[in-house]
Amino acid sequence: MEVLLDNLDSFAIGIRNTVALSLASFAGALAIGMIIATFRVSPVPPLRAAGATYVETIRNIPPLVLIFVFFFGFPTIGIIYSPFVSAIIVLAVYTAAFVGEAIRAGVNTVARGQAEAARALGLTFPQTLGLVVMPQALRSVVPPLGNLFIALVKNTSLASTISVFELTFVSKRLITDTAQGLLIFFGTAIAYLLLTLPAGWAVGRIEKKAAFQR
Amino acid sequence: MVAPALADALGPRARRRAIAASVLATLAIAYVVFAALRRFSAAGQLEPELWTTLAEPEVMRFLATGLLNTLKTAAIALVLACLIGTTLALGRLSPSLAVRTASRAFVEFFRGFPLILLIVFGFFTLPRLGIELSRFWAVVVALTVYNGAVLGEIFRAGILSLDRGQTEAADAIGLRRGQAMRLVILPQAFRRMTPTIVSQFVTLLKDTSLAFVIGYEELLRTGQIAGEFFQNSLQSLIAVSLIYLVVNFTLSRIARRLEVRQRRRYSAGTIDVAAGPEDLVAVGLPGQGKSGKI
Numbered sequence: 001m002e003v004l005l006d007n008l009d010s011f012a013i014g015i016r017n018t019v020a021l022s023l024a025s026f027a028g029a030l031a032i033g034m035i036i037a038t039f040r041v042s043p044v045p046p047l048r049a050a051g052a053t054y055v056e057t058i059r060n061i062p063p064l065v066l067i068f069v070f071f072f073g074f075p076t077i078g079i080i081y082s083p084f085v086s087a088i089i090v091l092a093v094y095t096a097a098f099v100g101e102a103i104r105a106g107v108n109t110v111a112r113g114q115a116e117a118a119r120a121l122g123l124t125f126p127q128t129l130g131l132v133v134m135p136q137a138l139r140s141v142v143p144p145l146g147n148l149f150i151a152l153v154k155n156t157s158l159a160s161t162i163s164v165f166e167l168t169f170v171s172k173r174l175i176t177d178t179a180q181g182l183l184i185f186f187g188t189a190i191a192y193l194l195l196t197l198p199a200g201w202a203v204g205r206i207e208k209k210a211a212f213q214r
Numbered sequence: 215m216v217a218p219a220l221a222d223a224l225g226p227r228a229r230r231r232a233i234a235a236s237v238l239a240t241l242a243i244a245y246v247v248f249a250a251l252r253r254f255s256a257a258g259q260l261e262p263e264l265w266t267t268l269a270e271p272e273v274m275r276f277l278a279t280g281l282l283n284t285l286k287t288a289a290i291a292l293v294l295a296c297l298i299g300t301t302l303a304l305g306r307l308s309p310s311l312a313v314r315t316a317s318r319a320f321v322e323f324f325r326g327f328p329l330i331l332l333i334v335f336g337f338f339t340l341p342r343l344g345i346e347l348s349r350f351w352a353v354v355v356a357l358t359v360y361n362g363a364v365l366g367e368i369f370r371a372g373i374l375s376l377d378r379g380q381t382e383a384a385d386a387i388g389l390r391r392g393q394a395m396r397l398v399i400l401p402q403a404f405r406r407m408t409p410t411i412v413s414q415f416v417t418l419l420k421d422t423s424l425a426f427v428i429g430y431e432e433l434l435r436t437g438q439i440a441g442e443f444f445q446n447s448l449q450s451l452i453a454v455s456l457i458y459l460v461v462n463f464t465l466s467r468i469a470r471r472l473e474v475r476q477r478r479r480y481s482a483g484t485i486d487v488a489a490g491p492e493d494l495v496a497v498g499l500p501g502q503g504k505s506g507k508i
Binding site for chain 2: 042047057068161171188189
């Protein structure tokens with residue numbers, strides 16, 4: 001038990017950084033994912049192709065490989081960021097592919113008549129999507145987005161490979177440096193659980209708030 | 215590519231607008247590609263020898279061993295994870311409360327845990343507890359435990375999705391619970407789960423890259439070693455990405471095709487399986503085969 005108590009400040013910093021990484025990259029992923037979803041449902045073929053290429057490419061490459069390309073490869077072409085910012089960018093880009101697909105699936109659940117009615121009123125595509133379809137679609141994607149957030153929290157552990165001082169980094173160092181691996185292992189498990197449980201609870205709340213009578 | 219529902223049958227004005235947007239979008243995409251290439255060439259990263267070293271037989275062979283290790287690890291872990299997943303699914307559906315709780319705890323614990331730490335733990339801590347694992351097995355065990363938990367949930371859903379009548383029929387012909395599972399339920403559930411298992415294989419392939427952290431020579435590791443050796447990290451890592459992309463894209467396609475085939479087979483087959491009295495009437499009518507089940 002002492003190992004956990006002695007390193008409580010390390011754990012606290014680690015947890016704080018894990019939370020910061022998760023929130024920042026999720027915000028980025030939502031923004032990029034929304035753009036990708038818009039591309040994929042737009043009436044403009046090149047944009048649809050671009051969106052599909054993005055999703056298929058990013059989804060099929062392991063996130064750790066993306067982190068390495070960005071952090072070890074890109075500096076040679078002058079793209080240099082700190083480990084922390086690099087991790088946020090890559091995790092946002094990676095998660096965005098899944099967010100985009102989730103939102104697109106949400107758009108497809110909106111009854112066809114909604115878009116047809118909007119078009120009949122003379123709304124343009126951006127208006128149809130932004131004013132009519134998307135607000136309805138986003139309500140139905142809260143649960144899948146919540147799952148993506150929980151997956152993202154676990155994926156922030158990849159940042160430890162480029163020495164971002166987050167929860168996994170702390171725990172990995174203590175596991176290799178001390179003989180108390182088992183204890184640290186369970187301690188970290190509980191910490192991650194405490195991070196993802198509120199997320200699940202929040203999803204339930206948001207879902208209830210977003211629900212509406214059809 | 216099929217136009218989505220939002221964009222079908224445009225009117226003349228909307229079509230003009232779409233064409234204009236297409237031209238603009240094409241130009242924008244071309245510009246992005248051009249800017250990226252210019253950035254590469256300005257930094258001297260398009261020099262042929264930086265890329266051609268990757269095509270040398272020795273380098274290719276080295277990367278191929280990495281890919282082989284990745285595939286081997288993922289394949290073995292998938293088979294083991296399917297075994298664990300089945301056990302967990304059966305455990306969660308067991309009549310005994312203790313077994314149900316234990317399976318549930320296993321699933322919840324390992325599903326919510328970052329894989330990278332499982333690998334580190336397996337490699338550094340298990341030996342201290344007297345379980346010596348090679349790098350390869352540390353990775354396989356971690357992947358198995360994690361994916362076993364994930365597949366357990368998927369299998370459980372698969373078993374539950376089978377029609378109740380299957381279990382009832384098995385009961386009616388006097389099969390015991392175990393027999394019913396083994397002879398009736400599981401074969402059908404597994405067949406239904408094939409596409410999911412294939413896409414889980416893609417996830418596993420991606421996850422094997424985490425073996426990097428304990429120095430197991432899978433694809434990412436070999437790519438990085440090659441990159442450091444030839445001073446072309448960027449090119450080597452891009453090559454690694456492309457290999458992953460090709461392998462995983464192919465597998466994802468296969469999974470999707472299987473799923474489409476399966477869905478077709480099931481929507482045609484549900485009638486026989488799930489026929490209630492009303493459905494039997496529907497079956498009797500020509501051309502209504504598919505609408506039998508609401």
